[in-house]
Amino acid sequence: MAHVQDIEIRDTAARTAAAVEEAQDIHGEKMVLNMGPSHPATHGVLRIVLELDGEVITKADPDVGYLHRGDEKIAENMTYTQFIPYTDRLDYLAPLANNVAYALAVEKLLGIHDKLPPRCQYIRVMCAELARISSHLLGLGAFAMDTGAVTVFLLTFTEREKIYNLAEAASGARLTTSYTRIGGLMRDVPPNWCAMVRQFLKEFAVALAEAHTLLTRNRIWVDRLRDLGVVSKEMAIDYALSGPNLRGSGVNWDARKNQPYLCYKDLDFDVALGSVGDCYDRYLVRMEEMKQSMRILEQCVNKIPGGDENKSHEPVSIEDGKITLPSKTKVLSSMEELIHQFMLVTEGVNCPPGEVYFGHENPKGELGFYINSKGGGVPYRLKIRAPSFINLSILGELMPGTMISDVPVILGSLDFVMGESDR
Amino acid sequence: MSALESANKIKAKFGALISEPTEFRGEITVTVADAEKIFEVCAYAKSIGFNYLVDISSIDNYGEDPRWTLIYHLRNIDNGIEIILKTDVSEEKSELPSVLPVWRTSNWHEREIYDMMGIRFSGHPDLRRILMWEGYPYYPLRKDFPLAGKPSDLPGVAFTKISPMEGGPFVTIAGGNDSIAREPRVRTPESDAVEFNARVEARGDNKEARGQAFGPGPVDKK
Numbered sequence: 001m002a003h004v005q006d007i008e009i010r011d012t013a014a015r016t017a018a019a020v021e022e023a024q025d026i027h028g029e030k031m032v033l034n035m036g037p038s039h040p041a042t043h044g045v046l047r048i049v050l051e052l053d054g055e056v057i058t059k060a061d062p063d064v065g066y067l068h069r070g071d072e073k074i075a076e077n078m079t080y081t082q083f084i085p086y087t088d089r090l091d092y093l094a095p096l097a098n099n100v101a102y103a104l105a106v107e108k109l110l111g112i113h114d115k116l117p118p119r120c121q122y123i124r125v126m127c128a129e130l131a132r133i134s135s136h137l138l139g140l141g142a143f144a145m146d147t148g149a150v151t152v153f154l155l156t157f158t159e160r161e162k163i164y165n166l167a168e169a170a171s172g173a174r175l176t177t178s179y180t181r182i183g184g185l186m187r188d189v190p191p192n193w194c195a196m197v198r199q200f201l202k203e204f205a206v207a208l209a210e211a212h213t214l215l216t217r218n219r220i221w222v223d224r225l226r227d228l229g230v231v232s233k234e235m236a237i238d239y240a241l242s243g244p245n246l247r248g249s250g251v252n253w254d255a256r257k258n259q260p261y262l263c264y265k266d267l268d269f270d271v272a273l274g275s276v277g278d279c280y281d282r283y284l285v286r287m288e289e290m291k292q293s294m295r296i297l298e299q300c301v302n303k304i305p306g307g308d309e310n311k312s313h314e315p316v317s318i319e320d321g322k323i324t325l326p327s328k329t330k331v332l333s334s335m336e337e338l339i340h341q342f343m344l345v346t347e348g349v350n351c352p353p354g355e356v357y358f359g360h361e362n363p364k365g366e367l368g369f370y371i372n373s374k375g376g377g378v379p380y381r382l383k384i385r386a387p388s389f390i391n392l393s394i395l396g397e398l399m400p401g402t403m404i405s406d407v408p409v410i411l412g413s414l415d416f417v418m419g420e421s422d423r
Numbered sequence: 424m425s426a427l428e429s430a431n432k433i434k435a436k437f438g439a440l441i442s443e444p445t446e447f448r449g450e451i452t453v454t455v456a457d458a459e460k461i462f463e464v465c466a467y468a469k470s471i472g473f474n475y476l477v478d479i480s481s482i483d484n485y486g487e488d489p490r491w492t493l494i495y496h497l498r499n500i501d502n503g504i505e506i507i508l509k510t511d512v513s514e515e516k517s518e519l520p521s522v523l524p525v526w527r528t529s530n531w532h533e534r535e536i537y538d539m540m541g542i543r544f545s546g547h548p549d550l551r552r553i554l555m556w557e558g559y560p561y562y563p564l565r566k567d568f569p570l571a572g573k574p575s576d577l578p579g580v581a582f583t584k585i586s587p588m589e590g591g592p593f594v595t596i597a598g599g600n601d602s603i604a605r606e607p608r609v610r611t612p613e614s615d616a617v618e619f620n621a622r623v624e625a626r627g628d629n630k631e632a633r634g635q636a637f638g639p640g641p642v643d644k645k
Contacts, residue, residue: 065554072539073563077570108448237474237500240528251500258503354447357496357507359477370480370494383480393531422554 030058033404037066041146041408044418048395052404060399062392067422075382079348080106080182083382088176090384091420093138094131094363095177096167100124101360103180104261105369109356110349112183112318113261118305119314120184121263126197126300127170127179128262128360129293133204134163135363136244136286136415143283143412144215147224152214159207162200169193182349183324184317191309194301201294208290216287225280229398229410232277239394242387243365244285245414249277255361266303269296279413286415323349348377357385364388364415384423388416426451426504429471433506436467444506455510458493462520462546464508465495469525473497473506476526481536485566490514491542495522512542521547539564 036047045066051059071090075083087102088095103124107113116124141156164174170189171179179186215221231241236249246253254271256264272288274281306314317324321340330337343350353375359368365387372381391414398410430444430453441464442454455464477496484490489511498505512519521544522529533544534553541562544550552559560575561568 065552065556068554070563073568073570111448238527240476240526253500253503355452355494356448356450357478366477368478368496370478370496372480372482381480381482383478385478389531389535390528393528397527 035407037063041411043142043411043416046392046411046416046418046421048399048407050399050404050407055404057399057402057404057407060396062395064389064392064418065422067418069423071423072382072384075379077378079377080351080379081344081348084180085176085178088178089419090386090423091135091362091364091367091388091417092175093417094135095175096127096171096179097131097135097360097362098367099177099180100128100262101358101362101367102369103182104360105356105358105371106182106349106351108358109351109354109371109373110182110323111352112320112323113358116184116262116318117315118263119188119310120316122300122304123170123185123189123316124180125262125264125267126297126304127167128362129296129300130163130166130197132293132363133290134160136290137163139363139412139415140211140283140286143409143415144221146408146412147221149215149218149221152211155207155211155214159204162203166193166196166200169196181317181324183320184315188310188316194304194308197297197301201297204294208287208294212287216284222280224406224409225283225413226278227276228279228402228406229413230276230278231394231398235394235397236277239397240390241365241394242390243362244272244282244289245365245391247272248274248282248285250274255359255366259359261360267296267299269293279409282413282415350377351375351379359385362387364417364420365391367420386420386423388418388421389423392416392421426506429468429473429499429504430506432471433464433468437464440464450505450507452507452509455508458510458512458516458519461493461495461508461510462522462525465497465522465525468497468506468508472499472501472504474526475500476522476528476532477505479529479532479536481540481542481564483540483564483566488513491517491540493519493536493542517541518543518545520545523547538562541565 031052033050033052034047035050036042037045039046042048047063047066049061049063050057069089071086074086084099084102087098090098104113107116137156137160141153141160144150144152167177167179168174170193171177171186231239231245231249233249233251236246236251241249242253250273252271252273255261256269257271269292270288272285272292274285301308306312321337322344325344326337326340331341332338351373353373355370355372357368357370359366366385367387368385370381370383370385371379374380395410395414399407402410427444427446430441430451433453434441434444437455437460440456440460442456444451444453446452455461475498477498478494479496480494482492482494484492491512491514493510493512495508495510496505497508510519519542521533523533523544523546530547530549531553533547534549534551536542537544537547537550538552538554539562551557555563561573563572
């Protein structure tokens with residue numbers, strides 16, 4: 001019979017409240033501490049100006065923008081296809097998911113987002129889920145390391161390496177994948193790719209179980225995470241948090257379920273929800289999401305149209321000369337295809353006038369693209385709804401009252417990436 | 424209740440202020456004729472269930488009047504219904520009420536629009552720049568701002584004075600009189616050469632070694 005042991009958990013929230021009360025008795029001077037922009041716990045170039053009373057934070061002012069490149073301005077000056085490589089550099093821990101999100105937004109503007117070939121949809125879903133696992137693994141590893149558990153970091157980075165190998169096999173690049181095109185994919189996956197994914201899933205299941213044993217019931221880990229950085233349901237909605245941070249507070253919203261796109265309707269998976277909304281809940285939600293992503297991937301490799309080797313030559317792109325590039329042999333032998341190729345390369349995909357918003361369930365949250373088109377191959381305005389930017393805006397309210405040693409824990413549990421936040 | 428019904432409900436409440444709902448790719452959009460009323464419309468929208476503000480976007484219709492368009496993407500997180508509110512603001516005014524009391528997430532959205540477009544939000548308690556730095560003179564997402572950027576009066580590097588850490592963790596030249604002289608930002612080729620000459624003379628090295636070790640080497644005395 002399994003032996004169940006209760007872990008006694010010290011009440012961190014009560015401890016902090018007592019510390020605040022104690023500090024209020026002594027009228028000391030408040031100290032301003034500048035954290036970042038180059039600080040290992042800020043995962044990039046986030047700067048937080050903390051006002052401290054002893055060790056208790058009384059005010060926190062996050063300062064973003066150190067990585068601002070003007071991606072939205074750049075997008076107004078190039079064709080839709082040319083912007084795909086820039087999406088790699090938004091959330092650079094999940095470039096494949098960003099590619100999928102951007103391509104779907106432009107396809108929604110074209111009105112073809114539900115007409116994609118089934119094989120393309122399955123490959124895109126697999127890319128997005130691999131990116132989710134990869135992003136959560138890095139988030140978890142860095143989070144654990146900031147909290148003092150360095151072993152997990154080594155474990156998760158070993159697994160991430162395998163996902164990079166998969167991305168390289170599919171797109172040719174490990175990090176800057178640019179795998180999608182408007183209306184499809186750059187190319188089909190290689191014949192042994194599904195076998196590689198199966199092999200990865202087998203190995204990853206073991207690693208994930210090991211991460212669970214290292215952390216989930218680890219007394220130090222639980223002590224530091226429980227009842228810290230509590231985001232209530234109302235607060236999460238009011239601040240428009242998204243992704244695991246929203247679901248960690250118990251809000252049942254997952255764009256894959258609530259606004260299904262691609263082939264998510266045909267796939268069976270559950271949405272992980274937290275109950276309290278503290279750092280520990282957000283951690284558990286991410287762990288469960290990785291498990292669900294494995295489930296999705298398993299179904300995808302078994303159900304993918306055309307099978308592993310695509311012997312039936314299922315297309316991976318829409319066959320429309322005005323949207324996707326024709327094959328090179330046809331371009332060199334036929335007049336019509338030559339014209340199509342020329343027009344697509346020089347002027348871009350001709351989009352209708354109008355405006356659309358598409359929100360994609362990215363690992364970090366809802367990555368949305370608002371596109372305003374006046375017709376032609378260049379967007380008039382492209383606004384990126386960056387989930388990290390919006391998730392960070394809650395910091396000013398979340399931090400006061402916590403101790404200074406809790407800052408890396410709260411930052412790690414929010415799991416943001418500055419490349420996306422600052423755009 | 425569908426998105427169209429919600430839009431009609433808002434229209435019934437505010438009458439001529441709200442335009443007929445339009446649909447494009449399944450998205451329902453209504454236009455608010457007077458930007459000054461955007462707060463009331465948003466507050467009412469929240470009261471009928473739109474509790475989640477997805478995003479606020481802004482457009483610069485350069486050369487047209489009114490110049491600015493703001494787009495509010497609202498969502499009811501309980502049933503997934505979404506509607507879009509649009510409103511125009513003229514260039515002379517460039518100001519509209521903040522919706523911060525309705526949704527707290529609009530805090531950073533409005534700061535970003537102010538930073539990028541220069542549209543102000545009345546009633547916002549903390550309207551500072553967010554992505555660009557305080558004191559930057561332009562609004563970079565405006566259509567009349569060139570892609571290559573504009574030169575500004577601010578210095579190009581962040582630090583112009585000697586670091587208070589006196590060298591600290593930075594790369595320094597070996598030797599030197601003191602840590603202040605070694606600090607990389609006070610060093611120039613000339614000052615390096617003077618120091619190098621002094622060291623070579625003190626050591627009495629042969630001439631071949633000169634100029635090979637560090638920096639630009641010795642300068643011949645005239």
